[in-house]
Amino acid sequence: METFDPAELPELLKLYYRRLFPYAQYYRWLNYGGVIKNYFQHREFSFTLKDDIYIRYQSFNNQSDLEKEMQKMNPYKIDIGAVYSHRPNQHNTVKLGAFQAQEKELVFDIDMTDYDDVRRCCSSADICSKCWTLMTMAIHIIDRALKEDFGFKHRLWVYSGRRGVHCWVCDESVRKLSSAVRSGIVEYLSLVKGGQDVKKKVHLSEKIHPFVSKSINIIKKYFEEYALVDQDILENKESWDKILALVPETIHEKLQQNFQKYHNSLQRWEYLKKAISWQDNTKNDKCGPLLEWEIMLQYCFPRLDINVSKGINHLLKSPFSVHPKTGRISVPIDLQKVDQFDPFTVPTISSICHELDAISINDEGKEGNEAESDIKHRTRDYKKTSLAPYIKVFEQFLENLDKSRKGELLKKSDLQKDF
């Protein structure tokens, strides 16, 4: 893969926006079948241009308008905001107080930096294959809940381009949800509470809600390999002291002594489980599986940023946007293949532009008319690059949206007896 050089961005983006960005699919998404008038036209976009110039309240008339503007401005970053009461690019002409955010997808942002207290391999913006499993588990846990508990059908998971994942929930009813309900959903999905000053961040009660038990079952599938092998959380005194901070003091000494006897985290974890179950039941301290689960959850359960999800007008990085530091494209994640997703194989803008150049050289001389071939090229271009499979995932997502919409329309017309 071609190494990415941020200095080349202006040129690369020019090519990307002219030949590779999937405008048709993108418009198809945000237009939502054109069922509601001006839905696309009232959508806010924000662009980050070269030299960190940030412009908000961008809006477009249609797909071709969007294309022209993006090609003209060559944004380094694109964010998607809410659908407003008026065209965002005219918001200054609207009477004070009348310009309101009305609808938006429910979004989640899961960022690897929020796990720095429990991952030993990396910190802050770095990620590696050892800690990426946290994202895998997060996607499984959150997606299951969104689908099964909340009944949300249209969930698009996207790689953020560097250190996390985003989720866009696009059901019609969901786009209308109030800020209070969005906050409530995040609360429902939250188990890890407390900042740096809080040692023990997960507390379970005797009654375990099905959401919690189902999440624990997911974590169990990954725990051994992720926590005990890759992260090696009981490797040495420094690392196991952190675990001890989560269990009652009464067994600390016993654990310290016996941990020395074992050779790896797996063995120590087995011992830890036993030690916990031998705890006296009648004391206030927790015992049995609850304590074990609390540790697993603190090390593995997803951590959400409530501020991203609760605001209807919050702007979030757009799918297919480029990450200016890594060059990676924010690509959709195939939910059928979450476990195989590897962020390090996600195409960068330089790699796909390189692939495009290679194709062009081959195709040169076959086409005549420049303008015509430009468009024709584009419809086939991305298909020949590594971007193709990701666009396919996106198209599948769009198919499902379409099907739903048709189903709804049929239902409505049946009710009205329009045959």
Place this chain on the structure above:
Amino acid sequence: MQFSGRKRKKMRLTGDQRNVCYPHSLQFTWSHLLKAYLDRVESLAIDRVKLLKAVENLGVSYVKGTEPYQSKLENEIRKLKFSFRENLENEYEPRRKDHISHFILRLAYCQSEDLRRWFIQQEMDLLRFRFSILPKDKIQNFLKDSHLHFEAISDEEKSVREPEILASSPSLSGSKMELELESVYKIPFADALDLFRGRKVYLEGGFAYVPLKDIVAIVLNEFRAKLSKALALTARSLPAVQSDERLQPLLNHLSHSYTGQDYSTQKNAGKISLDQIDSLSTKSFPPCMRQLHKALRENHHLRHGGRMQYGLFLKGIGLTLEQALQFWKQEFIRGKMDPDKFDKGYSYNIRHSFGKEGKRTDYTPFSCMKIILTNPPSHGDYHGCPFRHSDPELLKQKLQSYKISPGGIQQILDLVKGTHYQVACQKYFEMIHNVDDCGFSLSHPNQFFFESQRILSGNKDIRKESIQPETPQPKPSVQKAKDASSALACLNSSLEMDMEGLEDYFSE
């Protein structure tokens, strides 16, 4: 303003009265009927205020939902002839009464944050009670008619999800038997926000499976939201109502209404001597009057608000006009006031408040409600209710200077935090008289004095179990399970209809 006592005539339209009202088949003007109409409106509204006050008092005296609370509240509702049971005959009049009185009170209680909060709280408690006694088969219909989209699920659907529902709902103990008997409702998750956000309900496919016990919480939340919105809207249209001279006094009076004794009858006149007042102020005065007395002694002066509140109180405990004039003059002169200036400026006002000047209305001492809700004190004032108007830190210091135990002080502060100002004052009463239970529901400063004197003169059984220890007691902020019978006895006596004065508005 409070007016003195003429017995109110109850206007009820009986058969022959109906003819009197409408002797003719045609009308030139309806003004003579307006009074009858407003009287009826007023009577309904006042009954509802009494009911809501009873709801409030029972709510702090008993744990909501327990047997004594439920039966006593039912009694109150029955007594006041409001609707409460779903399957009784002749429910039309009581329901209509409920309907009309509720809307009138909206007008009266939308006018300030405090009033709105109080009104919403009591209406919610009333609704909760009525819902709790609704028979199971009526619940579904009620929910449907209220356009609340709650459907009870079938037994099969319930048994399939039994373990999940039991594991999710804190209100269920966890026994399968309990779940089999309890109805479970399927509602869109967004309608159960307060339940699902804390994972207190089972969610599946976008629906919350809510056991009956928890449905109440949702119904009440919706109710609160709707009523709150309605009150805000009502307040906006209030200026139109306020400009109507016939309605505004009625509404004002309702929201400040005190439905008990007004302590204006001069039964005790002359029984107090001036030199007793200092010691009485520490032994038998409620904190509001105690602080006014202290300020008067220290500053040899009180501003108008303080003079009104304290002066009328003194009248209520039995000071005669002559005593009052002497009392105030003595004190003001100590403050280097010229005796002539006093005679000119202040004695007139004192005589006025005794009904010896001007309109000759014998003003009645202020009730707790009036003191708490109107004319808040500003800097340099000493009137008002210390529990309502004092900074909690200052209140704490004051109570410490009164030698109240730390445990008692904490209980009082907790009650103040919960805005139960009168109950906090009752607690103070209990602490200074060293009784477990004051035995009455406080609503008037003169009542405090009267009850205190009763105890101190040994007329009452002193319920003293042990000397209150100095150890702090971590008690819950609301008193629970007080002695039932005496509390209710006092409640009953104080709720005697004695709402005079209103007629004056209409007769002038």
